[in-house]
Amino acid sequence: MKRFRTQVGIVGAGPAGLMLGHLLHRQGIDSIILENRSQDYVIERVRAGVLEQGTVDLMNDVGLGTRLNREGLRHDGVYIAFAGARHRIDMAALTGGRGITVYGQNEVVKDLIAARTAANAQLHFGVTDLRVTDIEGPEPRIVFNRNGEPYEIACDFIAGCDGFHGVCRTSIPHELLRTYEREYPFAWLGILADAPPSSDELVYSLHERGFALFSMRSPTVTRLYLQCAPDEQIADWPDERIWSELETRLSTSDGWRPNQGRIVQKGVTPMRSFVAEPMRYRRLFLAGDAAHIVPPTGAKGLNLAVADVCRLSNALAAYYKSGSETLLDQYSDTGLRRTWRAQRFSWWMTSMLHKSDSDNPFDHQRRLADLEYLVSSRAAMTSLAESYVGAPLD
Ligand code: APR
Ligand code: PHB
Numbered sequence: 538m539k540r541f542r543t544q545v546g547i548v549g550a551g552p553a554g555l556m557l558g559h560l561l562h563r564q565g566i567d568s569i570i571l572e573n574r575s576q577d578y579v580i581e582r583v584r585a586g587v588l589e590q591g592t593v594d595l596m597n598d599v600g601l602g603t604r605l606n607r608e609g610l611r612h613d614g615v616y617i618a619f620a621g622a623r624h625r626i627d628m629a630a631l632t633g634g635r636g637i638t639v640y641g642q643n644e645v646v647k648d649l650i651a652a653r654t655a656a657n658a659q660l661h662f663g664v665t666d667l668r669v670t671d672i673e674g675p676e677p678r679i680v681f682n683r684n685g686e687p688y689e690i691a692c693d694f695i696a697g698c699d700g701f702h703g704v705c706r707t708s709i710p711h712e713l714l715r716t717y718e719r720e721y722p723f724a725w726l727g728i729l730a731d732a733p734p735s736s737d738e739l740v741y742s743l744h745e746r747g748f749a750l751f752s753m754r755s756p757t758v759t760r761l762y763l764q765c766a767p768d769e770q771i772a773d774w775p776d777e778r779i780w781s782e783l784e785t786r787l788s789t790s791d792g793w794r795p796n797q798g799r800i801v802q803k804g805v806t807p808m809r810s811f812v813a814e815p816m817r818y819r820r821l822f823l824a825g826d827a828a829h830i831v832p833p834t835g836a837k838g839l840n841l842a843v844a845d846v847c848r849l850s851n852a853l854a855a856y857y858k859s860g861s862e863t864l865l866d867q868y869s870d871t872g873l874r875r876t877w878r879a880q881r882f883s884w885w886m887t888s889m890l891h892k893s894d895s896d897n898p899f900d901h902q903r904r905l906a907d908l909e910y911l912v913s914s915r916a917a918m919t920s921l922a923e924s925y926v927g928a929p930l931d
Contacts, residue, residue, distance in 0.1 A: 538687045543569045543659075545853060546679045546692035548667060548705055550579055550660060552642060553825030553842040554698030555649035560850035562656050563599060566857055569659040569690055571681060576650065576662045583729065583802055584642035586754060587739075587836035589927030590635040592843045601648050609640035610753065615925065617912055618742035619905060621790040624912035625738070628922040631915070635926040639739075641754050642839050664688075669695055669708045672821045693820070696849065698842075700826040701811065709818040719884070721808040721832060722893055723747070726765040728779060732798025734759050741834075741890055742787050743908065745901075748834075748891045749786035751795055761787075761795060762806075762833075764891055769805050776800050808832040808887065810880055815869040822849055822868060829876045834890060835883035840927055845872055847930050871931055882924040 545561055547554045550572035561568045572579060588596075588609070596602050613629035613636045629636050653660045667681035672695065679690045697705025706714070725748075734753035742749045747764035754760050761783055780797050788794040811830040816823045825842030848871060852864035889907050893900075911917045 538689055540689050540691070541569070542691045543567050544693045544857070545696055546677070546690050546694070547571065547696045547698055548669070548679065549697070549699035549703060549825075549827070550574075550646075550650075550662065551698060551700055551825065551842070552645055552649070552839055553827070553846050554696065555646060555653065555660075556843055557696055557698060557824065557846035557850060558658060558660065559599060559601070559649055559652050559656075560846060561853065562653075562658050564850060564854040564857075566850075566853060568696075570653070570661070571664045571667060571679060571690075572660070572662045573664055573667060574662065579662070580643055580647055580650070582643060583727070583804065585833055585836055585839055586639050586641040586644075586752065586760065587839075588638045588640055588645075589837075589840040590637065591927050591930040592840050593638045595843060595847055595930060596645075596648075601652060604644070604648060605638070605640055608644070608755065609638040610755070611638050612636055612738045614738050616736065616738055616740040617908065618740050618787070618789055619744075619908045623740060623789045623791065623793060626912070626918045626922055628926050631919045631922040632926050635922075637836070637926055639753060645839070667704060669697075669705055669821065672708060672819055675820070677820050694853065695821045696846075697821060697823045697827045698825050698846070701830050703827050705821060706813055706823055706827050709821065713815075713818060715814050717810075717812045717814075719810040720767075721810075721887065721891070722767065722895070723764050723891055724767045724769060724808055725750075725762040725806045725833065726769060726771070726774060726779070727760065727762045727802075727804050727806055728800050729754065729802040730759045730761065730798040730800050731757065732759045732796040733757055735796045736793065740787060741886075743890045743892075743904065744786040745892075746782070746786055749783060750834075751787055759795060759798065765805065767807060771803050771805060774803065779803075806833060808834075810884055812873070812876055812880060814873055816845070816872050817865075817869045822865075824849055828872070829880070831879055831883040832887045833883075834886040835879065835925070837879040837883055837927075841876060841879050844875055844930050848872060875928070875931070878924070878928070
């Protein structure tokens with residue numbers, strides 16, 4: 538058994554774990570990041586791509602803004618479409634100049650891995666059989682195998698940044714953990730296409746046949762989603778069927794429609810709302826998808842993960858500087874408040890914009906009335922804009 542020691546052991550090299558490692562490094566705190574997948578897998582994984590203003594500001598503040606400022610697409614507004622018409626919500630005008638930036642999560646991950654490598658800090662991919670032990674005591678440990686050899690890392694703290702299916706959350710005694718969950722009776726079929734985006738801003742659309750979303754990754758790549766069944770088989774969706782459905786659900790009477798191009802990636806994303814509380818057990822802290830999942834309609838998943846690790850790194854920095862545990866003690870409660878705000882918004886966007894098989898005609902009319910109100914009331918648009926651009930980081 539090879540034994541090592543670090544201040545903070547980080548499980549998972551998604552955006553939460555990598556960003557935490559970066560923030561800690563800047564504070565002079567030592568960490569080791571352990572990931573069970575390969576580096577290529579983590580980088581190639583196609584995920585969401587909307588950064589809130591606070592996430593962009595943080596990236597700039599911590600030296601990660603160069604490529605983001607060059608390649609990220611800043612949006613001041615967003616479209617909501619229904620009944621054949623598109624309605625623009627001017628987020629910047631309604632929130633004192635705040636907006637969102639489209640920059641793929643995998644680009645964020647690439648920048649973070651580059652920063653970790655440049656800092657010569659420890660990041661290990663492809664570890665197996667990882668477990669956390671001794672979490673009751675003052676020196677929790679992470680054990681795992683790497684290249685067939687067993688390792689043990691003794692830590693002051695462990696950060697569980699290992700996503701929804703990780704091992705950290707399930708290491709907390711289950712009688713101390715309360716979970717809240719909702720599954721949705723639909724999913725999203727997402728594609729990436731080599732097609733220049735035909736709109737400068739995102740279009741969220743409710744059609745009689747279901748939800749569709751127009752998004753993008755770059756001036757030459759469009760990202761599109763269709764509401765589908767949770768058990769939808771991608772094999773049932775040849776390219777022509779996807780384009781025909783997107784065209785039907787997205788085209789508006791002003792003549793706007795998505796540009797078509799070669800489809801380079803297809804996948805089905807399940808939809809779930811999930812919260813675990815508390816986000817801490819003794820010296821184990823949960824961050825990101827390990828602690829909470831939101832349906833993608835509000836584009837909050839990555840941003841919540843960033844907010845968690847920003848708070849956690851500040852709390853750890855305060856502890857190492859002065860011995861104060863005040864911020865560590867507040868970590869969970871503060872995080873849960875932000876999480877529930879994001880849950881509320883993501884649930885609301887999802888319910889307003891999706892059709893469900895259990896809907897009756899009343900539900901459909903009520904949903905249209907909700908949308909009518911949204912796009913005709915400055916107060917309602919301000920409310921959406923405020924949540925969509927996100928609250929400043931704590
Ligand atoms: N050991 C080591 N690593 C693990 C283990 C394990 N037992 N289990 C999971 N992991 C890794 C996963 O392979 C993944 O790379 O933890 C990482 C968790 O990363 P994400 O799932 O990306 O979660 P997070 O970093 O919290 O980021 C949240 O991801 O799901 C999206 O939309 C969500 O944008 C949000 C963001
Ligand atoms: C995306 O571009 O992948 C995207 C955009 C907005 C969302 C979800 C995903 O709400």
